[in-house]
Amino acid sequence: MIRFTMLSAGSGGNAILIATDTARILIDSGVSFKQLTARAAAVGESIEGLDAVFVTHEHRDHVLGLGTLARKLGVPVYMTPGTRDCLPGSVGRLPRVEVFEAGEAVQVDGAVVRSFSVSHDAADPVSYVVEAGGAKLGLAADLGHPSHLVRSRLAGCHGLILESNHCPDMLRRGSYPPMVQQRIRGRQGHLSNDAMSALLAALVHDALQVVVLTHISEENNTHELAYDTAAQVVAGRPVEVHVAWQDRPTRIFEIRA
Ligand SMILES: [Zn+2]
Ligand SMILES: [Zn+2]
Numbered sequence: 001m002i003r004f005t006m007l008s009a010g011s012g013g014n015a016i017l018i019a020t021d022t023a024r025i026l027i028d029s030g031v032s033f034k035q036l037t038a039r040a041a042a043v044g045e046s047i048e049g050l051d052a053v054f055v056t057h058e059h060r061d062h063v064l065g066l067g068t069l070a071r072k073l074g075v076p077v078y079m080t081p082g083t084r085d086c087l088p089g090s091v092g093r094l095p096r097v098e099v100f101e102a103g104e105a106v107q108v109d110g111a112v113v114r115s116f117s118v119s120h121d122a123a124d125p126v127s128y129v130v131e132a133g134g135a136k137l138g139l140a141a142d143l144g145h146p147s148h149l150v151r152s153r154l155a156g157c158h159g160l161i162l163e164s165n166h167c168p169d170m171l172r173r174g175s176y177p178p179m180v181q182q183r184i185r186g187r188q189g190h191l192s193n194d195a196m197s198a199l200l201a202a203l204v205h206d207a208l209q210v211v212v213l214t215h216i217s218e219e220n221n222t223h224e225l226a227y228d229t230a231a232q233v234v235a236g237r238p239v240e241v242h243v244a245w246q247d248r249p250t251r252i253f254e255i256r257a
Pocket of ligand 2: 057059120122142
């Protein structure tokens with residue numbers, strides 16, 4: 001079984017807390033240590049006793065609280081060499097850095113964290129599938145394009161965390177300057193509701209239990225729109241769909257093999 005909660009989700013900060021029977025893992029640490037601690041406590045969890053922190057990429061909304069967290073807890077931080085080399089200076093010294101190449105799998109106390117490259121405007125971005133006791137949780141966020149590699153790595157997951165960043169119409173009509181719009185919708189930008197829908201349609205299967213939508217744009221999307229788009233894809237199946245918030249944690253989800 002895998003339990004997980006999205007402590008924060010969106011351009012203001014991302015962090016996913018994952019607990020298996022034997023390991024506690026954080027993916028990204030894009031909010032302050034204080035926020036992480038408070039949000040974990042709000043759902044009856046704790047970030048004390050983390051076994052590992054995995055970083056997807058060096059953007060501020062994924063590493064803001066990383067330095068403080070790593071120094072306070074002495075927890076090892078796993079990332080690709082390109083991410084390590086491009087971390088913002090504000091992260092500061094990390095006591096224990098473990099580097100892996102995109103595509104490699106890392107064992108953490110009985111859990112396996114498999115990485116895969118994603119297309120995003122960062123140095124060496126990856127996403128992850130966490131596996132424990134046969135249960136598989138897959139993440140695909142901060143990517144402009146769901147490649148064949150992404151689809152094949154996420155196949156068979158019992159839980160999916162998928163980016164549903166923007167509604168293409170809202171983005172086009174919104175206030176973002178053309179350059180920024182282009183970046184967001186580009187192949188190294190962020191997944192739209194439509195792209196998420198196509199990805200989810202390709203991934204849905206009988207053992208899929210939970211889909212959590214993440215990195216929702218506050219300006220160019222609504223939770224309702226993202227939710228409805230995903231709910232349509234899994235209609236008639238016993239799949240829970242949730243949308244993760246920026247300003248508070250989700251409840252704890254459980255998935256089983
Ligand atoms: Zn991000
Ligand atoms: Zn990013």
